Amino acid sequence: DGGITQSPKYLFRKEGQNVTLSCEQNLNHDAMYWYRQDPGQGLRLIYYSQIVNDFQKGDIAEGYSVSREKKESFPLTVTSAQKNPTAFYLCASSMGLAGGGGELFFGEGSRLTVL
Amino acid sequence: QKEVEQNSGPLSVPEGAIASLNCTYSDRGSQSFFWYRQYSGKSPELIMSIYSNGDKEDGRFTAQLNKASQYVSLLIRDSQPSDSATYLCAVNMGGGAQKLVFGQGTRLTINP
Numbered sequence: 001d002g003g004i005t006q007s008p009k010y011l012f013r014k015e016g017q018n019v020t021l022s023c024e025q026n027l028n029h030d031a032m033y034w035y036r037q038d039p040g041q042g043l044r045l046i047y048y049s050q051i052v053n054d055f056q057k058g059d060i061a062e063g064y065s066v067s068r069e070k071k072e073s074f075p076l077t078v079t080s081a082q083k084n085p086t087a088f089y090l091c092a093s094s095m096g097l098a099g100g101g102g103e104l105f106f107g108e109g110s111r112l113t114v115l
Numbered sequence: 116q117k118e119v120e121q122n123s124g125p126l127s128v129p130e131g132a133i134a135s136l137n138c139t140y141s142d143r144g145s146q147s148f149f150w151y152r153q154y155s156g157k158s159p160e161l162i163m164s165i166y167s168n169g170d171k172e173d174g175r176f177t178a179q180l181n182k183a184s185q186y187v188s189l190l191i192r193d194s195q196p197s198d199s200a201t202y203l204c205a206v207n208m209g210g211g212a213q214k215l216v217f218g219q220g221t222r223l224t225i226n227p
Contacts, residue, residue: 031211040219040220042203042216042217042219042220045215048213050211056213058213094212096211102148102149102164102207102212103149104159104161104212104215105161106158106159107158109158
């Protein structure tokens, strides 16, 4: 079955630690995205990537980093520079940036809690 | 002013009735509009997209778009308890999917 796999589903981190969230897709989609969702708020774009070895900052990139070494994979690192990292993180993909303009497929999400 | 605005609810509707969810947006040049459903603790899933003025129907769901009023709505007919979820309105403010802006969502509860 095609889809997007995120891991881990739940993650606890101490302040000052970096953590990496995994995102893998087998939909053969070119574009991948990372969003952050806080309670009662909409999704906010952290980073996105159109093609391998290229990615762009979204609206709230500070304190985060990404890589896109393979088409299938788009991991997100939450660094210690992120002031308020506790949130629900969602990885998504689409055929391309232009495809549909908003028809995204989401992974199941990773819930990060900073202790 | 928020770019995409929704009433956060909760909106309670009796089973079998019509649920009406509303969304307004600020960018008059927006071209594509989407409704996502998100169950509690889960990820969003796309249920409707609409690109031109008027109505678009898909089963029990109808999306309505009025670009002049900068207003998009989602109607759910014959509401079922399984429709209880948060509904996110998303508007593409020009260009690719990286320009997608989400509203904060409306929490809908269908009462048996």
